[in-house]
Amino acid sequence: xxxxxxxxxxxxxxxxxxxxxxxxxxxxxxxxxxxxxxxxxxxxxxxxxxxxxxxxxxxxxxxxxxxxxxxxxxxxxxxxxxxxxxxxxxxxxxxxxxxxxxxxxxxxxxxxxxxxxxxxxxxxxxxxxxxxxxxxxxxxxxxxxxxxxxxxxxxxxxxxxxxxxxxxxxxxxxxxxxxxxxxxxxxxxxxxxxxxxxxxxxxxxxxxxxxxxxxxxxxxxxxxxxxxxxxxxxxxxxxxxxxxxxxxxxxxxxxxxxxxxxxxxxxxxxxxxxxxxxxxxxxxxxxxxxxxxxxxxxxxxxxxxxxxxxxxxxxxxxxxxxxxxxxxxxxxxxxxxxxxxxxxxxxxxxxxxxxxxxxxxxxxxxxxxxxxxxxxxxxxxxx
Numbered sequence: 001x002x003x004x005x006x007x008x009x010x011x012x013x014x015x016x017x018x019x020x021x022x023x024x025x026x027x028x029x030x031x032x033x034x035x036x037x038x039x040x041x042x043x044x045x046x047x048x049x050x051x052x053x054x055x056x057x058x059x060x061x062x063x064x065x066x067x068x069x070x071x072x073x074x075x076x077x078x079x080x081x082x083x084x085x086x087x088x089x090x091x092x093x094x095x096x097x098x099x100x101x102x103x104x105x106x107x108x109x110x111x112x113x114x115x116x117x118x119x120x121x122x123x124x125x126x127x128x129x130x131x132x133x134x135x136x137x138x139x140x141x142x143x144x145x146x147x148x149x150x151x152x153x154x155x156x157x158x159x160x161x162x163x164x165x166x167x168x169x170x171x172x173x174x175x176x177x178x179x180x181x182x183x184x185x186x187x188x189x190x191x192x193x194x195x196x197x198x199x200x201x202x203x204x205x206x207x208x209x210x211x212x213x214x215x216x217x218x219x220x221x222x223x224x225x226x227x228x229x230x231x232x233x234x235x236x237x238x239x240x241x242x243x244x245x246x247x248x249x250x251x252x253x254x255x256x257x258x259x260x261x262x263x264x265x266x267x268x269x270x271x272x273x274x275x276x277x278x279x280x281x282x283x284x285x286x287x288x289x290x291x292x293x294x295x296x297x298x299x300x301x302x303x304x305x306x307x308x309x310x311x312x313x314x315x316x317x318x319x320x321x322x323x324x325x326x327x328x329x330x331x332x333x334x335x336x337x338x339x340x341x342x343x344x345x346x347x348x349x350x351x352x353x354x355x356x357x358x359x360x361x362x363x364x365x366x367x368x369x370x371x372x373x374x375x376x377x378x379x380x381x382x383x
Contacts (some may be wrong), residue, residue, distance in 0.1 A: 001264055003383050006222035009039025010339040013108060013211035015328045016179050020117040024053050025066050027211030027330075028108030033069060035213035040226035041102060048073040048100030050087035050214075063106060072207060073100040080366025081240065081279050082215070082334035085373040088362075089235035105338075108211030109330035115207075131245055137196055139154040140147035140282065141206060142244030142368030144196035149250035151198060153299070154283035154352040156287065158198055160302035162189035165202050165325050167311035172322025174312060174352035179349040180210050180326045189283075195214040203283040205324035205333070214219060214342075230342045231383060233268065233359070235378040236261025244368040255363065255372040263294070264377035270294035273376075274357040275344045276316060277337035278322040279365035286310070289363055290318075293374065317354040320344060328372075329335035330342050334364030338375065346380045350358075358382055 011034030013027035028051065036042055046267040049071040053059040056336050060074040073094050079086055091103035136142070136337035150156045166186055170347070172178035216383055219293060222229035238254035241247045278289040287301035295316060296304040302312075321327040321340040325353055328336065341360035343349050364373045 001096060002267065003231045004096040005216050006219045006231045007214055007281060007338070007342050007377070008222040008229060009035040009041065009215035009227070010223035010342045012177065012336070012339060014210050015177055015210040017112050018110060018209040022110065022113060024108040024110050024211070025060070025062060027110065027209065028053065029064055029066055029263050031108065031211040031213035032104055032106045033277055035215050036104070036121060038227060039215040041215060043067055043069055044101045045096065046104045047071055048091060048094055048103035049217045050075045050091055050103060050105045051107065052078045052083045053077055053107065059090045069104070071100065079371035080098050081331065081332040081334045082364030082366035082371040082373040083188055085338060085362055085364035085375050086101070088214065088216060088232060088338060088375050089237060089373065092232045095216065097341070102221065103216040105214040105335065105378065106211070107217065107265055107332060107335045109215070109332065110209040111207050115287065115378035121194050123209045124303050129383045131243055139368050140196045140199060141172050143201045143282040143284055145244060146250045146288065146369060147198050150284060150287065153251055154302065156302035158190055159186055160249045160306055161198070161203055161287070162186040163306050164286045165189045167305065167308065167368055168312045168319050168323045168325040169201045169323055170242055171320050175322050175327060178322040178327040180186070191304040199284070201262035203230060204331040206326070207219060208330050210328045212339050214335060215337050226344050227379065230345045231378050233376060233382060234262040234263070234264065234266030235374065237263070240370040242367055242370055250290070253288055253369050253372055254290050255289055255374065258372040258374040259293045259363070262374040262376045268359060268376060273359050274362050275320060275354045275360045276318045276319065276340060277321070277341045277360065278319060278363045279337060280325050280331050281329070281333065281365065283325070285365060286318065288369070293363060295363065312352065320349060320352045320354065327331035334337055335363040337364060339375050345377060
């Protein structure tokens, strides 16, 4: 599968706060149009549709209808925020098998706009739910448990968690599209209101509106597109639990398995990676994923993210868009890890560009550290 599919186009929709007159499917369509234009294609070229939208149980049917696309291959597998990195893997498999030739991965969500209007009817709760009697504030309670355990077991500090948020903000200040671009210090994070101990407000991702889209196709068609192709070198998926109470070890995620599979397919290791985009729903995520993706040993993630190592000018470029902590977070962030990785490999990131970037990792996380999907992307030079 190495290099059997390539990304020809990427784009976001309008981001931030789009107003109560626009809905998730509107932003999905806007992102799709922009990504197809980025690739020099039209919706008539699309024969594979991959989408998941919270609250829409049949998102491929809704999006296909809205865009006027009649795909011969569809995937709406919902595994949370990692779904779109999973779709990248699935699209490559479908393209390699001849099931489709131009795959559109598309997402939209409006949680910020939703807060200003009557909420759409929610489905019945998933039952049985054995955690409900303890009244958790999900999803943050689950991530707070993981953070507390990591602190207890490895001596990780609140200051080290705060370093993750500060690094993300430093990248965001270089990104004109980022929602939060003001200065941020470790003390700011530590003094912000505690939401679920030990995590404070500034340890938590944003709540924004937004959508994204990715166009995946054959290497031949990608080379004829408007922008340099970015190849899928490797991908891996894994999940061990759904409920945080069933996570085998609160300090170890299934990213250990998904990344191992992706690296093996790609024929590279962590030392070969130039830029890393991970799903940073909370500051503990980045620390866990630095460990589980192989950039440092288990228990050393807190020290690894300190002293500006993952910030601009640091040793490893991590979440160069500003991530879910400062750039955008419209409910599921996975597709934005792909978009930023592609832009870095194309050399399109301006002030936040990592010089000489040839290999990137895009990593998605779903549920409460549940579904983990890793993709290794590369420029033409890596083939």
